[in-house]
Amino acid sequence: MKFRDKVLFANLILLSICLGFAGYLMMYRNFTLAWQSQLESGIASNNMVQYMVEYELLSRMNNSEGLPEQYLSDIGAKVAGSIHSDGMEFAIRYGEKLVYTTKKELDTVPEKLFQNLEAGGKNYQQKKVGKRHYIYVTSCSKVNGRQLHIISRNDAGAVYTLMKQQTAYYRLLSIGMLAATAVFLYILCRYLTRPLEELNRVSEQIADGDYATKAAVNTSDEIGELAEKFNRMSDAVAGHMKALENMVHQREQFVADFTHEMKTPMTAIIGYADTMRSMELPRQNEIMALNYIFSEGQRLETMSKKLFQLIYLNQHEIEKKPIHITNLVCETGQLLAPFLMEKKIELETDMKDAVIEADKELLVTALYNILDNAKKASGENAKIKITGRTDGEEYRLTVTDYGTGMDKEDIAHICDEFYMADKSRSRGEGGAGLGMSLVSLIIKRHGAKLLVESEKGQGTSVHLLFREKG
Structure with a gap:
């Protein structure tokens, strides 16, 4: 009923x-x-x-x-x-x-x-x-x-x-009143329960997977409030389902990209190893094959390390301590100095010191990856500039290179796993396509902001915005 x-x-x-x-x-x-x-x-x-x-x-x-x-x-x-x-x-x-x-x-x-x-x-x-x-x-x-x-x-x-006459008259009057009341109540109940029928219809559509549907109820009573909350719940469910679909898609894409990235160096390693095993090669060709096997092995090692760091960050809390920005930049620059010298790249710094709450090792990793990308995008005898300034209640750390730059589509996907704006250059430099994904996650776990500005052929600026320690 x-x-x-x-x-x-x-x-x-x-x-x-x-x-x-x-x-x-x-x-x-x-x-x-x-x-x-x-x-x-x-x-x-x-x-x-x-x-x-x-x-x-x-x-x-x-x-x-x-x-x-x-x-x-x-x-x-x-x-x-x-x-x-x-x-x-x-x-x-x-x-x-x-x-x-x-x-x-x-x-x-x-x-x-x-x-x-x-x-x-x-x-x-x-x-x-x-x-x-x-x-x-x-x-x-x-x-x-x-x-x-x-x-x-x-x-x-x-x-x-x-x-007897009054009883008969009252009986007829009561029957008439009941009949009239029944008609009135039926119309009234249909009118009052129409929003509930609408909610029932919408709930069935949501149960069938149509999360975009909305309840068209425009009353100002409790049922109207229920419909409004129902629509908000529908939006929340739709948002969660969309996020879940995106997560599933990202995982599938991650597995596909990871498989693809693993396949390329493994194929090369197996091919060169099989060639060296099955035939005698001139010394020069043998050294070239061994160098290629070594570089591809290094790329696999880099990929595994960064994947481990991504997994670790997603599953563990980070321990923050007060650190000086200038010390962070100096230490990271020293780590990257030998590789910059190979391409005769100048690292210029213009810093105002500040203290922030952070995990030093993770921020060194993030800044190292940003500088490494800047190095890969720059040619020989180029320059990379690091600046640091207080911007309102935040501290802005900026890494600028004057290399190849990126277009808007590349900027939109720069933090996706295994995404490379220039695949041939990145692989040639030993890149795995995980650097900026790791940077993005590290910055996010610190409650900071990551902004990327770039123009094709002009260079790229990566901004890190931290909240200073009071």
Whole structure:
């Protein structure tokens, strides 16, 4: 059963209970008032008959016309002829004897009407005779030491007839109200649950993999807030799925690139080794083959070291200590000095010292890779410049070369694993395509920023932005 149907039936059941209870109270009150009115009418009729009988009886007794039992029957007949009350009947009982009655049924009056009844008092009782309802009223007087009872009976059928009519009318009215309310509630529930149906539709689409779908709910109530959070959740799921897809793609690309990068030197090593094993080579060719095997082996070693560092950085926290930037640059320059001298490259520094929180060994590795890339991009007798300045709340360390440079596409992928802007030059220099990936990860783990500016044929500037230690 749908939620809106549950709400509809719950409201109809509640309304039915309320209408039934209210109807019962209203009917009970109306019946009580009608019954009280009918009882008062019966008592008034009994009082009137009692007054007329006692008046006639006193008149005759004053005229000494005999004993009361001798003329009570005549008095009853005279009173019956003088009153015109629809549905009212009466009887006269003197002592234990019924001396007059307008209806034979009054011969069997309930004895309860006479119990504990003293002179001047009245008793009344409702009784059903056949299919009709009556109100019996009995009054008592003392005449010659004996009790004179006036028993009157009024038809109370009008009260029950009115009750039946009101019940039937209220039943029809309740059915009409329930029907009208059911239609109204159905329309209202459909309107109120439409946003929930929209959320259900969207959730099914998301479950089927459509993470871009959105719930079109524009209400300002709790359901609207739920829809807004649902859309935000959908965006978050879509973002996570996109990130997961990118990660899977990057891993697949990484494996493919790594396999490719491993294949090239391994093929060369195996080829040269097989040639040297299977035939005699001139000494000059043998030395050339051994040099090639050695250089390719070095490239494999470099690749394995950088891969290990990448894996280590991804799985371990780094320990930061205060270090001086000038000491960092000086130490890195000394490590690279022999290789710069081979190409007669000048390393120029223009530094303002600063202290930062960092892992010195990792930053040496990062700066070494940046300088190594600058060396590879530069020709002989070139110059590489390192500058360091405070820039607001940050310290900017910049490495600038005036070599081959890169275009915008190369800059966008410079930090991807195994990406090389100039593959032939990089491999010739022993590059593995992992240097800038490692640099990017090291800088990121230090909470610093890496910016690359380059222009084809003009050179490249790599900016490292650190937060100074306060």
